[in-house]
Amino acid sequence: MRIFMDTANIEEIRRGAALGVVDGVTTNPSLVAKEGVEYRQRVLEICEALDGPISAECISMELEPLIEEARRVAAWHPNVVVKIPMSEVGLQATKRLADEGIKINTTLVFSANQALLAAKAGTTFVSPFIGRLNDAGHDGMELIREIVAIYDAFNLPAQVLAASIRNPRDVTEAALAGAHVATIPSTVLFQMVQHPLTDRGIEIFLRDAQKYSPV
Ligand code: G3P
Numbered sequence: 001m002r003i004f005m006d007t008a009n010i011e012e013i014r015r016g017a018a019l020g021v022v023d024g025v026t027t028n029p030s031l032v033a034k035e036g037v038e039y040r041q042r043v044l045e046i047c048e049a050l051d052g053p054i055s056a057e058c059i060s061m062e063l064e065p066l067i068e069e070a071r072r073v074a075a076w077h078p079n080v081v082v083k084i085p086m087s088e089v090g091l092q093a094t095k096r097l098a099d100e101g102i103k104i105n106t107t108l109v110f111s112a113n114q115a116l117l118a119a120k121a122g123t124t125f126v127s128p129f130i131g132r133l134n135d136a137g138h139d140g141m142e143l144i145r146e147i148v149a150i151y152d153a154f155n156l157p158a159q160v161l162a163a164s165i166r167n168p169r170d171v172t173e174a175a176l177a178g179a180h181v182a183t184i185p186s187t188v189l190f191q192m193v194q195h196p197l198t199d200r201g202i203e204i205f206l207r208d209a210q211k212y213s214p215v
Helices: 010-019 029-035 039-049 063-074 088-099 112-121 130-135 140-153 168-176 186-193 196-209
Strands: 002-006 024-026 054-057 080-085 104-109 125-128 159-162 181-184
Touching (some): 002 186, 010 039, 039 054, 054 104, 063 080, 080 088, 104 112, 112 125, 112 140, 130 140, 159 168, 168 181
Parallel strands (some): 002 024, 002 181, 024 054, 080 104, 104 125
């Protein structure tokens, strides 16, 4: 499973990139607003910090403006993937943009049918929002399993990108469910590295290593 970071914070992205296990980044308007930065500039900084797919979201709600916006955003950098929310307009735009070779991440996906339609329109990534579904009393992981099964059954090349991840266990479950990618908030990514027994084990080994001469 590929690991993306779900943040627009450049320091966190640089720290994540240094781990050598992060494959891409996803942003959205809320994440960028939190940083108080200019969107294009920040996306370019992210592209500089990490070589992999970087999702940048479009906000136009009508077809032609959306297509124009997506073309502009895609031209920022070869690694930019244009994020488009699921809707009738979004599907039409995805079909046209995918035919032009622009990579799309279909976002705000909450059902297997939405994911099926996005794949048929030619999206590259489909982003089911696990945490928000769980918050609403549904089973986010079940949705991942359904989408993976449908894409496998019909050899659809779209990749399932588990989004709205809230804790390290979500990452494990997304991997077990067959998600191709999980986009992970920084806190959760760095939590994944940790285990109290690892820290305790290091402490004991370092203490015992004092008892013999180093090689
Ligand atoms: O980037 C989309 C998604 O991961 C947002 O997550 O935590 O706002 O539901 P959240």
